[in-house]
Amino acid sequence: MLVRREFRLRGVVQGVGFRPHVAQVAARFPITGLCGNDDREVFIEAQGKLVDVERFRTAVLEGLPPLAHVLSVTTTDLPIISETRFTIVASRRVAGERTLIPPDVATCPDCLADMASPDNRRYRYPFTTCTNCGPRLTIIADLPYDRPLTTMKKFPMCPECEAEYTNPADRRYHAQPISCPNCGPTLWIEGVDCEDPILEAQSLLSAGHILAVKGLGGFHLLCDAWNEEAVAELRRRKARPGKPFAVMTPDLSLASFTPQQVELLKSPAHPIVIAPMSATYDLAPSVAPGLSDVGIMLPYTPLHTLLVDRPLVATSGNLSGEPLCYTNEEALSRLSKFADYFLLHDRDIHVPVEDSVFLESMPVRRSRGYAPLPFPMPGSGTVLAVGGELKNTFCLAHDDVAHVSAHIGDMGSLASQKAFDRSVSQMLTMQRCTPDLVVCDLHPNYATTAWAERSGYPVFPVQHHYAHALSLLASHGRFEGPFACLTIDGTGYGTDGTVWGGEVLVLSGDLRTFDRAWHLPVFPIVGGDRAVRQPWRLALGLAHAWDLPFDYDHAESAQVKLQLSREIGLVQTSSLGRLFDAVSAMLGVCVEQTYEAQAAMELERVATGSLRSTATDWRSLLLEILDDAVPVPDRAMRFHHGCAVLLARSLRATEVPLVGVTGGCALNRLLMQFLRAELAGLEVLEHHTAPANDGGLSLGQALAGRLFEA
Structure with a gap:
């Protein structure tokens, strides 16, 4: 037939x-x-x-x-x-329709082979690309995706590249970034006269220097990861005393990866993957102080492939709390106090994009290689969701899909807010649309809330943890309830004015409403943001509220206790993230935090042994972990297990068959391991594509906006 x-x-x-x-x-x-x-x-x-x-x-x-x-x-x-x-056949134009934007991806095996062959005209060419690899999102100025609308427009193709570009049988057919040494971008080291910038850069790195290197979506700061003096100096210059650095390396011997993680590392996205250090790990102590994990990525551009001949620290080229530097002029101005030398090129970056990060196989930051790949989205209307205050992304729901932006970062600085504004404008321009509705967090003091309120569009505030639950559903393409979700993180503005973060929310069948079915017993935060930086304050607040035998000697302890006794300047919280911080301080693991989630990460690291909790409530769990006769690693393990048992019991009490776990605490591998065991028999949704932390918040906000519009 x-x-x-x-x-x-x-x-x-x-x-x-x-x-x-x-x-x-x-x-x-x-x-x-x-x-x-x-x-x-x-x-x-x-x-x-x-x-x-x-x-x-x-x-x-x-x-x-x-x-x-x-x-x-x-x-x-x-x-x-x-x-x-x-x-x-020839392309057709359809008025009002917009194609979807491809992400940037790592160099493909064919291009790597071209670069490695002395007989190939792209031998050691640091901008080799084809239809299957290379820059996309970062060079697109507008749609449709044609060379004149990319930053490659200033590089006219030579006859040989033109022949490849127009041949349907060639793998460079219609590869918009196509170029070669005769017609493409140029690489140089600022202020250094040398014949081969790659070899010169390697020599500088070997000598212990710090280099700012312009890559695919912005700048990295690089130094030799074996050189303790260089790594420690980079920490000093960036004022980053403890937060671990990512490492770019040509091999995978530094960490213990599962086959799934190796596949992830070698995937077209080439993300950073955080995994346990291997037995042969030998990097400088300052790469990941106080931790047993290391973040590894493989070289993902031709430039990095040529440059990275040993493990190199590869951290974002930015000032603390500010977005990634992505222009030569900006880098020379803003990174001069960090870098000794600058490896630059003249292929402009239109959309800056940070590296994506996975914790083993869980997404922590969805950016290069993934953004702006869309998620299916029901409903109609153009919804712009502006995300949260930390790990910000925004999301544009248009037609039947939702585009989640690349990682923008923390919104506390003016530079970040300007980057956010620029990125939103770029997305709206590319999709030729204007929002019918702007969705923001319920928190009145978020920069994104202020942006929404002055946008001129109708505004719909959404509770933080409800958005987290919707994000988890949207990432799985599930758009019906009821759904019981454990939302566990550090901070979220609650509908009652307190700080939430340890909740069971039950979403209705149409997902348009939720009930707070359970929450962690509250305790006070003393000192606002200072308490997050100094978890001992949280520990004293927890001990006061839950009547626990704990004390801490500090110059400001008396003041904290006075505030607690008189109930002055306190904010009540049900946050599991803050509970982890408090317990970390109680066990003496981390009493001062220099970066977000440090206390919880170090508490997870020290948890060893087979000791399990027998607690039936939260106060008895804390009494267990305050037993000084038991070693700290065993108590840390007992705490993780006890949390999982009590959280799972509260989730099962809803009697909803479809459940999920979301929020930043869902990135705690030990806690999730215990939770999976305790929730056996239920259908449990976890995060595999959208981050569990606030990087995935905007996706849930967008779904809330579509539900509200329905």
Whole structure:
């Protein structure tokens, strides 16, 4: 039986080698037809025997190009026509439609082979790319994704590149960033006259210098990760005493990775993966002080592949609390007190993008390689969700998808707020839309709340943990309730004016409302943000509220106790994150934090042994861990287990079969290990694509906006 079927594929299918892929697959089957694209999707018409057409469709979808991301496929039967071959046809314009933007991805094996071959004209060329790899989001100034609308427009193609670009059989067919040494960007070390900037940079790194290196989406600060003096000096210059550094390395021997994590490291996204240090780990102590994990990434650009011949600290090129530097001028001005030398190039970055980060296999930061890959989103209307105050991303829900931005960072600085404003404008321009609604956090003092209120658009505030729960559902494509969600993090403005962070929320069948079914017993925060930096304050507040035998000697202890006794300047919290901080201080693990979640991370690190909790309530759990006769590692382990038992009991009490765990505390591997065991038998949703922390908040806000508009 002869059939003709049209397949329309919606997703990231433009500028990713999709049409050549379809044509090459078609050549393997006895079919005729055509393939093309428009401003929204790829369209395919395939004619032949039914079995061959269906096998062709399956082969197209099973062997997608590395950058392709198909969201939906629709099928329509068409009349048979007379034709003799399968062809690629010219693009069609569809007024008002916008294609989806592909993310930046790591250098593909074919391009690496080109760079390694002395006979290839791209031998050791630091900007080698093709349709299957290289810059995308970072160089796009506007859509459609064509070279004149990218930062590559100032590099006219030479005849050889032009021939590759126009040949449908070539893997560089319509590769907008295509270039070679004859026509592409230039690399240099500022103020240094040298024949080979890569070799000179390696020599400088070997000598213990710190380099600012312009990469794919912005600047890294690099130094030799084996050189304690260099790493310690970088810490001193950045005023970053404890927070661990990421390491870029050509091999994976420094950490103990599972096969799944190795696959993640080598995936087109090439994220940073945090995993336990291996037995052969030998980096400088200052790389990850006080921890047993290390964040590893493989070189992901041709430049990094050539440069990284040993483990290098590769930390973001920015001032503390500010966004990534991404222009040469900005880096030379703002990073001069950090870097001894600057390795620069003249391919401009239009959209700055930070590295993505996974904790083993859980997303911590979704950015390079993933943003702005869309999530399916029900409902209608254009919703702009502006995210939270920390780890900020924003999300634009337009048509049937939600685009989550690259990581912007903490919104406390003017520079970050300007970067946010610029990024939102870029996204709205590319999608040719304006918001019908702006969704923000319920917290009245967030910079994003202020941005929403002055935007001029209708504003819809959403409770922080409700947004977390919706983010988890949206990341799984689940849009019906009821749903019971354990929302556990450090801080979220509650509907009662207190600080939430240890809640069980039960969402209704239509997901439009929620009940706070349970929360952690409250205790006071003494001193606001100072208490977060000094967990001993939280410990004293917890001991006072829960009648625990704990004291702490500090010059300001008396003042804290006076505030507690007179109930002056206190804010009540049900935050599990703050409870972890307090327990870390009580056990003497971390009494002063220099970076977010340090106390909890160090508490998880020290937890060892097989000791389990028998506590039936939260106060008895704390009495267990205050037993000085038991070693601290055993007490830390007992605390993690006891938390999981009590949290799971509260979640099961809802009697809702679909449950989930979200919030920053869901990144605690030990806690999650115990929770999975305690929740056996229930369908449990966890975060695998959107971050559990505030980096995923905007996705949930966007869903809330769509639900509100319904």
